[in-house]
Amino acid sequence: MPTPEEFRALLEDDFGVSEWSEKQPPLIEAVDHHRLAEVLKERGYTLYVFVVASHRPGVEGAEDALTAAGYIELATGLRSPTENSQLAIWRVRVGLDEQLATLVDLFAGADWQEREQFDLVGVRFAGHPDPRRLMLPEDWEGHPLRRDYAINTPHPPWR
Amino acid sequence: MSASSAARPSSAAPASAARLGVDPHRDLSDYDPEADLMVLNMGPQHPSTHGVFRLKLHLDGETIVRAVPYVGYLHRGVEKLLEELTFVQATPIVDKNDYVSPMTNEQAINMAFEALLGIEVPRRARYMRTLFAEMQRIASHLLWLSTFGIDMGGALGGGTTLFMHCFREREWILDLFELVTGARFHYNTHTIGGNRHDIPAGWAKQVHTTLDLIASRIDEYLELSTTNSIFVARTRGVGILPKELALELGITGPILRASGVDHDLRRDAPFHAYDEIEVKVQTEPDGDCLSRALVRVREMKESIRLSKLLVDGIPEGPICGARPIKNPTQFKAKEGQAYVALETPRGELGTYVIGGGKNKAASPYRLKIRPPSLHALSALPYLLPGHSISDTVVILGSLDPIMGEADR
Incomplete structure (x- = not known):
């Protein structure tokens, strides 16, 4: 049965996570995203729960190149369907022009969830088998949940 | 990544098709x-799609070879809207998401805000929320059973x-x-730190009377469905969802339990009053439409038992732990993230804030x-191939999707 201690030890030993906080899930390198999901699935986290992307616009004069250019932060959650229902959440950061490896080959549910995050936030997934919008019409321009998308942006006539 | 449906690289598809048996992106x-x-x-306007939902079926004669669902017809941009509103203004908005069980929607979003803001809920409010959630489960499953009866058509006395x-x-x-709340629906009774409306005098007695009456009726409905040969013939062995596929798709709630996974957040990750009462989780091993129907009907009986326990056990005390709301910007969270999940009638409703x-x-x-409804709908490309059009209506009905929640 997976435990929080085991999850913490895995991230510290194999994925170089040193900072832990109550209010922030652990942050790993984007290249390790798929590998961590694979390891967790083998260890019993077989229930795909969610993926959530949030856009962070660029900050002028920031020292870190990613912060200066703006990035998308992506949190993923997996659950173990066992007695303690252990939940594993981790975050990755990807640049606005970069792609992140898809999890569809591990979790079939990632298909629609990643399509939704592409649709609304504009994060791109490499190797996704069906990279279409999910919620909005195919001819919609822009990604509504980005910070630079005003809530009163005019939308095309409803069909 | 282009937005057109023509670009369809087949890199990941064959591997998952070999693992799952069905390729949802099958090239015909x-x-x-x-x-x-x-x-x-089928749809977007169709009486059996339970809302505005379109299903594109590729048919070989009467048999489905590929099904492509289209969602988003009810997309209202709730997530974008909530970024503009303050924490205390969010409750009436999420009422309209899962319009069949608004109580659990309110509870979910306020629990997430409480986790982010670090606010405690008093014991009386925790009991009241749990009681409302259980009663809402009965109401929601009753609505599911009624519409499932229509989906079955003539099988159940004219539908x-x-x-x-x-x-x-x-x-x-x-x-x-x-x-309690003054509203038949869209209650707006949960708030950050507790509830707005206290239980009126004599209410507990009325709850007992009503639940006793409903309990006797549910036995009749269980008999009506499991002993009706047409009902059984149309649901047994139809739309079998294997355990592994259900987990991978992120399917939770009664559908997952009908596939033989003994998992329920009320028991396995208890929230509110569930750590003080014991929930008997209902499961079925087969994963077909009949299993899903049986699990839901038995869950209603279990919810009646839990509601009676809870209404008798409500402790005295305050119903809200936070200061009274004087202005909408009263609660502030400068940083931090929280994910809170709870078991609604349809499964794990999570809020990431x-x-x-x-x-x-x-x-x-x-x-x-x-x-949970969006994850349930994503199972359709796997469930439908091999079945006929008339089975489509039964399979879709057995998933109990609410489009207001799936599209948000």
Whole structure:
């Protein structure tokens, strides 16, 4: 049965996570995203729960190149369907022009969830088998949940 | 990544098709040309789609070879809207997401805000929330059973018999909620730190009377369905969802339990009053439509038992732990993230909230609602191939999707 201690030890030993906080899930390198999901699935986290992307616009004069250019932060959650229902959440950061490896080959549910995050936030997934919008019409321009998308942006006539 | 449906690289598809048995992105160009495939659109306006939902079916005669669901017809941009509103203004908005069980929606979003803001809920409010959630589960499953009766058509006494009966009993529960909150629906009774409306005098007795009456009726409905040979013939062995596929798709709630996974957040990750009472989780091993029906009907009986325990056990005390709300920007979260999940009638309803948004940090920076219905609908491309069009209606009905929640 997976435990929080085991999850913490895995991230510290194999994925170089040193900072832990109550209010922030652990942050790993984007290249390790798929590998961590694979390891967790083998260890019993077989229930795909969610993926959530949030856009962070660029900050002028920031020292870190990613912060200066703006990035998308992506949190993923997996659950173990066992007695303690252990939940594993981790975050990755990807640049606005970069792609992140898809999890569809591990979790079939990632298909629609990643399509939704592409649709609304504009994060791109490499190797996704069906990279279409999910919620909005195919001819919609822009990604509504980005910070630079005003809530009163005019939308095309409803069909 | 292009937005057109024409670009469809087949890199990941064959591997998952070998693992899962069905390829949801199946390429039909090499299908037998003699078969003369036909495309049939079910929806977006169709009485059996339980809302505005479109299903594109590729048919070989009467048999489905590929099903492509289209969602988003009810997309209202709730997540974007909540970024503009403050924490205390969010409750009436999420009422309209899962419009069949608004109580659990309110509870989910307020629990997420409480986790982010670090606010405790008093014991009386925790009991009241749990009681409301259990009663809402009965009402929601009754509505599911009634519409499932219509989906089955003539199998259950002309179809509308069960519909009318279940709607009558559901109305009694809504009457009880009206006595507490003043609203039949869209209650707006949960708030950050507790509840707004206290239980009126004599309400507990009315709950007992109503639940006793509903309990006797549910036995009749269980008998009506499991001993009706047409009902059993149309549901047994139809739309089998294997355990591994259900987990991978993120399917939770009664559908997952009907596939033989003994998992329920009420027991396995208890929230509110569930750590003080014991929930008997209902499971079925087969994963077909009949299993899903049986699990839901038994869950209603279990919810009646839990509701009676809870209404008798409500402790005295305050119903809200936070200061009274004087202005909408009262609660602020400059940073931090929280994910809170709870078991609604349809499964795991999660809310991921990130602090530090507009209105001087009194709004969420980003808020994501994890709808169980959307995950349930994503199983359709795997369930439908091999079945006929008439089975489609039964399979879709057995998933109990609510489009307001799936599309948000």
